[in-house]
């Protein structure tokens with residue numbers, strides 16, 4: 287009974303009972319060295335200082351929900367461009383660094399037709415990604431698993447569906463649901479930060 | 481009796497009670513995963529049940545459901561989908577979908593890919609899903 291209780295409490299703690307993000311808290315001085323779809327090093331979030339950033343989290347093995355997030359980011363990118371909003375970066379970070387290597391992210395960007403000019407897909411080493419997820423209060427717990435006929439164990443995550451708007455000083459200013467992003471609302475928020 | 485059954489199955493064959501509409505799947509490259517969506521239009525008054533989906537284009541094909549758990553999203557395999565008589569069941573993003581796991585080939589927007597759906601009563605239905613980059 288006791289171990290079960292501990293396990294349940296642990297699950298509750300990591301799955302969303304954490305306090306609401308303090309919107310005015312800068313992401314801090316801590317730098318998270320990540321790697322982009324082009325295999326370049328990105329120091330997150332420092333490298334984006336001075337620019338607005340729309341940030342989301344995905345894993346590329348996710349075929350149903352995550353493509354909605356990616357697609358919403360693409361639509362927002364396009365709409366921001368149409369509205370003449372400048373200096374915005376779009377960033378999707380993988381919470382599955384074991385499988386999402388830079389070339390996997392590159393292929394994902396190509397297949398999804400992402401305009402990569404101001405759109406980065408980032409991965410990194412496991413510990414860095416984990417620390418960053420803690421910082422951003424992102425949860426991803428392996429859930430459903432299945433085995434292919436040749437013995438590969440496939441796993442899928444139960445994961446957060448959060449996206450953030452981060453200002454030029456690396457402060458979180460808005461939080462959205464990535465897969466249900468309201469483009470008009472996000473555009474208004476972006477304009478307010480211009 | 482045999483004649484009656486034969487006659488009934490012939491009718492079934494000529495006028496399918498289950499119609500699959502708007503079948504589409506997401507483009508993806510070889511070795512990755514995709515999802516297939518469609519509407520199941522059950523025109524008969526009898527309930528039916530989608531019990532299997534298969535295809536040669538991927539290593540594993542499963543019926544899945546996406547669910548919300550607090551603020552988080554997950555998905556799980558389901559054994560079947562029951563479609564009530566005289567109703568339409570929609571498989572759509574962030575809801576029920578067919579998981580197409582580990583594609584054996586690149587699938588590009590505009591392609592049409594074949595799947596076989598098995599219903600408890602209607603039996604097998606062959607469909608062609610249009611690949612989209614949505």
Ligand SMILES: [Cu+2]
Pocket residue numbers: 350544545555556577578579
């Ligand atoms: Cu699924």
